[in-house]
Amino acid sequence: MNHQFTPELSIIIPLYNEEKVFRKLTERIDNMLNTLNFEVEVVLIDDGSLDQTASLIREKCLSDSKYQGILLSRNHGHQLALTAGLAHSLGSKAVMVMDGDLQDPPELVIDFYNKFKEGYDVVYAVRRNRKENIFKRIAYWSYYRLQKSVSNFAIPIDSGDFGLMSRRVVDQLVKMPEQSRYLRGMRSWVGYKQIGIEYSETADRMENLTIVSNN
DSSP, rough: OOOOOOOEEEEEESSSHHHHHHHHHHHHHHHHHHOSOOOEEEEEEEOOOOSSSSHHHHHHHHOTTTTTEEOSSSOOOHHHHHHHHHOOOSSSEEEOOSSSSSSSSSSGGGHHHHHTTTTTTEEEEEEEEOOOOOHHHHHHHHHHHHHHHOSOOOOOOOOEEEEEEEEHHHHHHHHHOOSSSOOOHHHTOOOOEEEEEETTOOOOSSGGGGEEEEE
């Protein structure tokens, strides 16, 4: 990783075989970053991709100092790739987590950060609609509700990893010893002030979002 500045916010993005969307992803991130007036780093984690994703990450990091790269030795899975990103993030105030397939709109980063500045340690996203087929949507719906019924603490229904966490929450997660990590559950477990925001995959600004939970 190449660290040349101290960012206020880190954006963590695990990638696995995403060469087809990589340039579109970074183009949208760059456009979003150009609207901000504070320092941001983007940490791209290659999770053992079999395509050209790792090469594209190297290329981007060499051409833009705001981007940092982590290239894992093999495919370790989404949760451990995220954990590696969190452990290496330098964001002094907060860390944003998002997927690299563009189902998590990069343009929403600033809106989530604004909610963080209102005093929330966790701002998590709840997807309003899904592109998956009906069988996958039913599976997701059933999974989240089964999870809620067996958990001894509240994990928000229909929330994914997409979201923002304060520096102190990230530090807590990195220190936790779990080997089989489930970050959205761990994020709920640590506590602090949390808020959920419902969004559409097509949303590009907070005006299209709805606050759904306020803990």
